[in-house]
Amino acid sequence: MNILDKLNSSLARAFIKDFDNTDNKNVRVQHGLLAGWVSIVAILLLFIVKMVLGIMAGSISVVANAFHLLSHLVNSVILVVSFRLTARPATAKTPFGHGRMEHVAPLIMAIFLFISGLRIGETSIHQALDPHDVHYWPALPWILFATIVAKQALARFVRFLGKRVNSHAIIINAAHHNIEAVISLTVIAGLVAGHYFHHPEVDGYIGILVSLWLLYLGFTHGREAIIPLLGEAPSREMLEKIRETAKSSEGVEDVHEITVHNYGSLYMITMHVEIPEKYGPAEMHEIAENCEWKLRKKFGGEVVCHTDPLMEKTSEVIAIEDKFKKVLTSFPEVMDYHDFRIVAASQEKIVLVADIDVKEDVSESEFEKIAKDLETRSMQEIPNIIYCRYYITPKFAY
Ligand SMILES: [Zn+2]
Ligand SMILES: [Zn+2]
CATH class of the missing domain: 3.30.70.1350 (Cation efflux protein, cytoplasmic domain)
Incomplete structure (x- = not known):
């Protein structure tokens, strides 16, 4: 254990009851909640610092950078919500429990990110085309640099908690904190370069880059949150x-x-x-x-x-099924079939029943036509059929 881990350990011990009992479900939840809440508080503080600096300096790239911090807030809110709310038991009004709450919070945050990306992008374009001077002072890049150090310390602490209880959600949260450092460094480089080479429009260009990143994050976070709400495919x-x-x-x-x-x-x-x-x-x-x-x-x-x-396979059944298989060979979109049954309607007359699996990329709108074509072909190739009942397996069934 190095010095940083020791520091993290004594810090976490102060907040988590029964700290060493990491196999306990409740201790695990406490690790997640601590990681989430510490992140939320730290990010909000950093957000205020960066917003104040950005407004004081009149720098759109610093303001954009501050809003980017909020994307990390998304991850931390998810963490707290998923560890707290989702564990709540089902009620009469919410009989399926609260698990899907995990996706509602990030959806709201994603919409917010997207809108701030649009607004900041607009201001950045103005700054790039018609630049006003950034009020630069020598301490500005250093204060910004200090926020990176603070963010790295936060990432260390969160990763430490995640590793202790082996939680993927917490460890990923720590990784997100690291991406922030790269963007902050770009913003600082832009500020310094813009000031010393007298090109205030650089601030606008960096602002455009960061707002594009915000739009991208808003879009991807939003999509990720919506799919499980619509009902996602099992792995x-x-x-x-x-x-x-x-x-x-x-x-x-x-x-x-x-x-x-x-x-x-x-x-x-x-x-x-x-x-x-x-x-x-x-x-x-x-x-x-x-x-x-x-x-x-x-x-x-x-x-x-x-x-x-x-069905028990008599030689008659096998003979008809072989013919059916042969018909299927001329339907490349069909992958498999099951529930193959032969229903005797009257003497010598049969009804053919089967469920058909089609390939993943076949559209639902083609299902009816495939079933119809399959029936037509079956009636041509297999004798004594009155009709067929073919059911194409829906997309949500595997
Ligand atoms: Zn079946
Ligand atoms: Zn039963």
Whole structure:
């Protein structure tokens, strides 16, 4: 442990109860809250210092730099909100818990960042085209430099807390603090160069650069916050884990059409489980229920398993399925199929049923046409079909 870590450690110990018990959930939450609150207070202080300096010097790049600090405020607010609010239990009015609050705070901050980027950009363009003198004084770059040192100390402290409880959210927050140093150095360089070479418009150009960065941050933070509110796709790893867990249940041969709703603090998962038809309805229900229990225990929240009977494959079924597979080969957008069933409508007459998976980039608007074309081709190639019922798996099911 070096001197800085010792300093950080004694500082954190003063605020966190039961400091050494890092495996405890509550101690972990306290680490996150401390990292968040210290960041928020420090950033607000630095923001005030930079705003005052920027206004006193009449420098738009310093003002832009101050607003850039607010983007780090976004990350710190997320940290506090996610550690505090999201842990609150569900109520009658919010039965899915408060997990998605994590995305509401940054959305508001992102809109704010975007608007400040526009306003500062406008002022910067004026300064670049029609420059007024920046009121430069020798201490100005040094005070600004001191804010970088303060920010680095903050980054060290936050990273120290993050490493202790191994929290990715906290460690990322520390990394964001480091980016700030680069932008501040650019602003200082611009101020010094503008003053000594008598080009006050440099201040405007640097202001434009920083405001473009603000617009970019506002846009990306906003997009990141909106996607999970709309409902995001589950990760490949998550889907793989769900499949593995379900298939480890006795009687479950395979699963398909997995849908996942992520509420932050709980999951709602539905899927189709394929169970051999020999089991009969009561036993199938038992198998599905078992599978649900396993998944609930692993992921938390609610899991519903719809049962699909796997037909016993007689030679007749295999012959028809082979023909069906052959039809599919002329549909390059089709990836896979499941729930293939043959329903006898009357003697010698059949209805063909299947669920079709199409490639990721196929638009939903083409689904109906693909199903229709597939039916037409099937009726040409396979004898005795009255009609087909093809269902294209929706985009949210995997
Ligand atoms: Zn199914
Ligand atoms: Zn049941």
